[in-house]
Amino acid sequence: MSAAEIRPARPEDCASIATVHVAAWRETFRGLLPEAVIAAQDQAAREALWRPRLEAPPPDSAVLVAEEGPGGPLVAFGACGPQRGTALPFPGEFHALYVLRRAQRAGIGRALMRGMAACLLGHGFDAASLWVLRANLAARAFYTELGGTLVGARENPELGGAPEVAFAWRDLRALAGPGGPGR
Template sequence: MHLASLIRPASPADAAGIAHVHVESWRSTYPGMLPDRYLVGLSMAAHEKRWRGLLSGSAPPRGRRTFVAQGAGGGIIGFASCGPQRTGLPGFGGEFYALYLLDQAQGQGTGRRFLSVMAQNLLAAGTRAAMVWVLRDNPSRYFYERLGGDLLAEQPIGFAGTTLMEVAYGWTDLVPLARLAADPRVGG
């Protein structure tokens, strides 16, 4: 029997679990896209500290939230965060900042549920439209297309000493996305 993971808001106690997923997922997702030296140098301890600080901060901006997925054994198998859009694309008040799952947790519908839970959270904060930036060469961009995102923009970004291309996908109405968690058969 397949047990669905539990998705819930993150607390400071999840910092180590999130850091573990962050480092593992970046190392399996980004070889060939990000410089090897950057991926090798990723530090679990530094990310744990950073996440503990982020999750302990008081009064985050409205709609800013991090969620975690707990596997059947209770460990963190994925995380996602969203909030106000940071990049000035007009017409999209919200942004999906991050969405990462361990390799073994992918392909089971958890990414879809995370995106839906974030859409619900943004709608509850009064934000009707949102977007995401993803590296152009990351095959995960097709996940966002599958979930109904429209290609909005493409731009270069400087990262870890190199220049990368990223693309933006947007949802002008988050309501259908928010409904997915309730009815996983509703597609993009």
């Protein structure tokens, strides 16, 4: 059970989401990605990325955040919506999921995946996938624990050609529903 409060993101969360995004990137990807790729992900770049999505949210997408207690600082966020690429046959996609290291292994990632699965189902997407760095073994173990199955591989030019693998959930109800992997 997560001690954090999960809620939909608001436009005023933009700076906090960018802060979590940059911090989690540095904590997770130092040593896994070229340093230049990591250095480019600064606060201003991340705020520019998230601001339009929070101020004018696409109707079939969602951004969820986790507060450390009611009204507390944000420690995690997740984003989902339609499939962005053409390589995978699943209608929905988990676009991002980041939990600060100090808040990990407390059920927050599971709660965000469960909440995003419910949002995707609400938008009419019954299956979804995501891309994760092949070398990110911790995240891969997490997605496997939540019932995801490996469905693809690529080299991502936006990350200096880093190898990634794809996980998919063919029935999001199992992830979203009570008693399933998203419990």
